[in-house]
Amino acid sequence: MGLLSQSSPFACSGRFSYPPVKPSPSVRVGGLLFSPLPRHLTFQSSASPLPSLLLSLPPNLHRPLLQLPFRPLSLSTSRSAYQPPTMPLETIYIARHGFRINWVTENWSTPTKMARDPPLAGYGIAQAEKLGAHLASPPDGEPKPELVFSSPFYRCIQTSAPLGKALGVEIRLEHGIMEWYSTVPIATPQLLHPRPSDPTTLSVHFPPGTLDLAYSSTYYPSRLGETLSDLLLRARLFLIAFLRRIEEEYPDVKTICLIGHAASVIALGRALTGDKDLEVTAGCCTVSTYKRKTQGDKPATVGDWDITKNGDASFLEKGVERNWSFRDVVLSPEGEVIQDQGVPGTGVEQNLPLGIAPGFEKYLPASDLPQLSSSL
Template sequence: MSQIVWIARHANRLDFVNPDWFLTAERRYDPPLSDDGIIQAQQLAKRLKRERIAHIFASPFLRTVQTANAIAQVLNLPIKLETGLSEWLNPAWMTEEPERLSVWALAELFPRIDTSYTSRIAAKYPETHEKVRERSGQAARCLSTEFFPHDILLVGHGASVLGGAMGLVGEIAKTEVKASLCSLVKVVRQDPEWLLELKGDTSHLTHIEEVIRFN
């Protein structure tokens, strides 16, 4: 039997549009989507409407949850928060472990969150580049195996999208996948192999990121 794992990066974030947001933000490392990011997330949801996705997993950061929520509304599915898909906890970007909203606070904002789901893979600050690839790859393998043969969607960040793809198809993803904002990767299981069919598709977007930033 075959299986499709879709891997999407979150849409545009407020601090990319307004860098000064960071200076006064309550949770500096957990920005929401920008206005155009919300539109991007809706465009991604429209793109995925015709696909047979059975489960949606999202990093617990606000921008990934917002992106996943736009898709979950269109597909009428719950959202499972998976820490293994989190942002790269890079000490060069973050001077401390990033503060995020709790699962329960997020569930109040986004009722589609499945509070009974327990994250399968942990993420621990600080992380090296190798570590984020290892744990996001582990998350992709774990979830695809546990929820086989259902098609699943993973919503993550630049580094975890790349790491998730590498966890399934191997080192080829490092040079093939271009994880720009709100892009879409498609990996198909044809036992015993995984095939990379989309490498960061942005054809559903009206505005495409020109320089890829992996945070």
């Protein structure tokens, strides 16, 4: 689900091996090789003296979740090596979207025409306005967000829009915090889950200046779905790369806000705090506050944050509504999340891009990977 690379201007070339299984075919796109995800992966780099890495990950062998560099990137297309920030992030707000229209009626449509992309109900729009006003003028001397990041689903952009307008900032879309879907069965053709369009395409549904059309997502989940372990790993991989990217590209920013879905809100909270059992309140438009434990020249990363407000709904008239947790997940007799059939008609579509987006490999150095699975 992640991209193995070295913290250098080049994506390393190397080889990988795993126990004998019957994997799905690898797909090479440009300089990247997309391969099935084995449970135990050994990656040896020919471009670095670092030792081989043994990474234990969920055994979803039929899903092509892992990106591996296939050949070095040229200097003209590669980003420079990561540099620690001088003014690191200090505060992160994470909120869930507002009340969805499909909770009110079965007779609804969406401007995006994408499956499973319901807009907010009128009540949810009112909640989003209250969330925007609350974070644009936080109580108790808390800082305002300087950047706003949203899941690219329509309801999340609707929820983010009032805050972006109040702050005078454009919303940046991040697939790394998008909706969680369970795995799809192996089939021919292989059906997929929906993936929202790019910012330019989505911008026609909102007033000019709502979305940042130049910003590109750091991470892309698989359209073949995720187990719960996959989701938790996605949150960690995304945050490691995303936080470093933000601190480098926006070195003066100390406070940001992310607006996503119940599952991603909880997974992000667990990754930030390093508490794999953390119960995050994820009601409609509730917002949790995370404060960085330490400062200095160390890059922001997972496990370095305290949750100081959990699912705050003090600004909402009815408080916490439609709270959701992982206890609400329906499991199969084997103890795994029940599979989803995917969206009809998607068998001809692609599952790419996937994992850490090309160009952002330096933000997920190989030295960070051995600890990931043990902390899930």
